[in-house]
Every structure is written in structure tokens, then in C-alpha cells.
Amino acid sequence: MTEHHHDDPLADALRELAAAGERGSAPAPAPLVTARGERVRRRRFAVLAASAVLLCGGMGGAVAAGIGGSEEQVSPADTRDPAPAPSSGDPAPDPTDSIAPSSSPSTTEPPESSGPPGSSDFPTAPDSSGATSGSGDPDPTTAPPTTGTQGATSPPYRGAVTSSPPPTSTDGPD
Amino acid sequence: MGSTSLTAEEFEEFYAHAVRRLTGQLYVMLGDLQEAQDVVQEAFVKAWSRRGRLVKEASPEAWIRTVAWRLAVRRWHGRRRSELAWQRHGGAPPEGAPDPGSVVLVEALKGLSPQQRRTVALHYICDLSVEQIAVETGLSTGTVKTHLSRGRAALADRLQDPRTQEAHGD
Numbered sequence: 001m002t003e004h005h006h007d008d009p010l011a012d013a014l015r016e017l018a019a020a021g022e023r024g025s026a027p028a029p030a031p032l033v034t035a036r037g038e039r040v041r042r043r044r045f046a047v048l049a050a051s052a053v054l055l056c057g058g059m060g061g062a063v064a065a066g067i068g069g070s071e072e073q074v075s076p077a078d079t080r081d082p083a084p085a086p087s088s089g090d091p092a093p094d095p096t097d098s099i100a101p102s103s104s105p106s107t108t109e110p111p112e113s114s115g116p117p118g119s120s121d122f123p124t125a126p127d128s129s130g131a132t133s134g135s136g137d138p139d140p141t142t143a144p145p146t147t148g149t150q151g152a153t154s155p156p157y158r159g160a161v162t163s164s165p166p167p168t169s170t171d172g173p174d
Numbered sequence: 175m176g177s178t179s180l181t182a183e184e185f186e187e188f189y190a191h192a193v194r195r196l197t198g199q200l201y202v203m204l205g206d207l208q209e210a211q212d213v214v215q216e217a218f219v220k221a222w223s224r225r226g227r228l229v230k231e232a233s234p235e236a237w238i239r240t241v242a243w244r245l246a247v248r249r250w251h252g253r254r255r256s257e258l259a260w261q262r263h264g265g266a267p268p269e270g271a272p273d274p275g276s277v278v279l280v281e282a283l284k285g286l287s288p289q290q291r292r293t294v295a296l297h298y299i300c301d302l303s304v305e306q307i308a309v310e311t312g313l314s315t316g317t318v319k320t321h322l323s324r325g326r327a328a329l330a331d332r333l334q335d336p337r338t339q340e341a342h343g344d
Contacts, residue, residue: 013279021199027211
């Protein structure tokens with residue numbers, strides 16, 4: 001649906017101007033245009049591929065960080081349980097240090113705890129629970145560590161192994 | 175034309191068939207032949223990199239014209255910024271001598287707004303109806319009619335009044 005303007009002087013003048021532009025134009029050869037277009041197309045594909053790689057890499061990194069972060073969140077939560085003793089002062093060696101003070105109330109039995117301090121905590125936990133209950137301490141804080149060590153054996157065990165491998169390995173069979 | 179994408183031969187044939195006509199149309203819209211050549215060629219480069227899309231268009235020539243117009247508008251914005259920068263630094267870039275044969279009409283066209291020039295060129299050179307212009311430009315038919323009537327009145331006023339011609343010819 002086109003409109004023609006045959007008797008319109010303005011349309012004639014504009015057409016003459018357009019024709020002058022057509023005559024005066026020197027268009028680039030078609031192969032040059034297609035070659036430039038091909039370069040543009042390849043560049044666009046390269047940008048798309050690079051952005052896709054970055055996106056996938058970023059998502060994978062985020063997933064890996066999320067998995068690693070969740071594990072790290074679990075282990076401190078378990079180590080905090082035996083760590084109620086602030087007397088140690090050092091948060092890093094929590095498992096061993098915190099157990100040593102917990103065993104210190106039961107200093108009534110120094111010979112057993114003196115040998116393997118770190119490792120003896122977990123195996124002797126049931127014993128110490130009995131000792132604490134026997135000592136008459138109604139502290140609820142002492143009871144959860146013993147049950148916690150029994151229930152969640154693997155996370156504290158891993159922590160104990162990492163903190164002091166030789167004693168745990170020797171005490172494990174005991 | 176192929177069903178999915180243009181081959182190189184088909185594209186080159188289309189280019190040879192349409193490039194001069196499109197350059198003439200853009201020349202009327204822009205008032206600068208070199209600028210018209212540049213944006214039309216750039217639009218064809220984009221068209222080659224999007225051949226699949228070009229095939230789906232009902233009128234590939236209209237697609238290239240629209241792309242060339244948008245490129246020209248973008249260049250205007252950039253040029254305006256550079257002109258302001260030149261003015262701030264005290265000098266202006268030298269302009270090329272205009273074609274004396276069409277200087278009056280070109281100057282008269284430059285007195286219109288860009289959308290009026292585009293509408294007038296689409297109507298009088300591309301022979302598009304008001305509805306077709308509205309589809310291509312994205313304007314409403316009422317706005318297209320307004321641009322056409324005002325553009326035509328302004329051109330008639332400037333082209334028929336010798337004093338206006340002298341003023342613009344200077």
C-alpha cells in the first residue's frame with residue numbers, strides 16, 4: 001500500500017534530491033561489507049561464549065563455596081558444645097583445650113586424664129558423665145557435651161583427629 | 175532468499191540492489207551524503223551478522239532503513255556532545271562544502287525536526303502511507319499526520335519564499 005505523488009512539486013524536489021544522493025554515493029563493495037559483517041558476527045559469538053563461561057564458572061564457584069561454607073558451619077557448631085570453658089582462652093584448639101578443663105573438675109582421677117588428655121575426652125566421656133553426675137554437679141552444660149559426643153561422634157572425632165592426630169590414633173583402640 | 179538464512183550471493187545481490195536507493199533516502203533524512211553512506215553501510219554490516227533475522231522481516235529494506243536511522247540518531251547524540259566539547263575548548267571542526275545544487279532544499283530540510291524529516295522522506299520518497307510510516311517509526315498515525323503537515327508547511331514556506339531561500343543560502 002504505497003502512495004504516489006506525481007503532481008506534487010515538493011515530492012519531485014525531494015525525489016531529485018534522493019536521486020542526487022544515489023548518484024553521488026560510492027558504496028563499498030559487497031564482499032567488504034560481508035567480511036565486516038562476518039567479523040562482527042564472530043565477535044558477538046565470542047562475547048556470548050565468554051559470558052556463558054563466566055556465568056557457569058561463577059555459578060560453580062558459588063555452589064562450591066556454599067558446600068564448603070555449610071561444612072565449616074557445622075564443625076564450629078559442634079566444637080562450641082564442648083567449649084563452654086572460657087578458661088582456655090584459645091578458641092582454636094577448642095576440642096583439646098576445652099576438654100582438659102572439663103576433665104579438670106574431675107581432678108579426682110588425675111592419673112587417667114594425665115596420659116592422653118585430648119583423646120581420652122571422647123572415649124571417657126561416658127565415664128566423665130558418670131563422674132560429673134556422681135560429683136553432684138547439676139550443671140546441664142556438662143551433660144550435653146557427653147551426649148553430644150556420643151550422638152555426633154564423627155564431627156568431633158574429625159576435629160580431634162585434625163587437632164592432635166597421634167594421641168587419638170593411639171587412644172582410639174583403647 | 176533462503177528459508178533460514180541468506181547466502182553470501184543472495185546478500186550481495188540484495189546489497190547491490192538496495193544500497194544506492196537506501197543511501198538516497200537516508201540522504202534526504204539526514205542532509206549529509208557521507209553520513210548517509212556510513213550509516214547505510216553500517217546497517218548492512220549489522221544485517222549480515224543477523225541474516226536469520228533479516229529473512230524473517232517482511233521488508234528487509236525497511237529493516238535496514240530503520241537500523242540506519244537509529245545509527246544516525248546515535249551519531250547525532252555523540253556529535254552533539256563533541257560539538258559542545260569543541261565549543262568549550264574554543265574551536266569548531268571544519269565542515270565540508272555542501273553540494274551547491276541541492277543546498278537550498280537540504281538547508282530547508284535541516285530546518286525541520288529529525289522526526290519531521292524522516293516522516294517526510296518516508297512519505298514522499300519511499301511512497302509509504304501514514305499507516306506504514308506509523309509501523310516503521312513506531313509513532314501513532316496522528317503524530318505521523320502532524321509531522322507530515324507541519325513538515326510540508328515548513329518546507330513550502332522556506333522553498334517558495336525567496337527571502338527565506340536567501341537567508342538559508344547564506
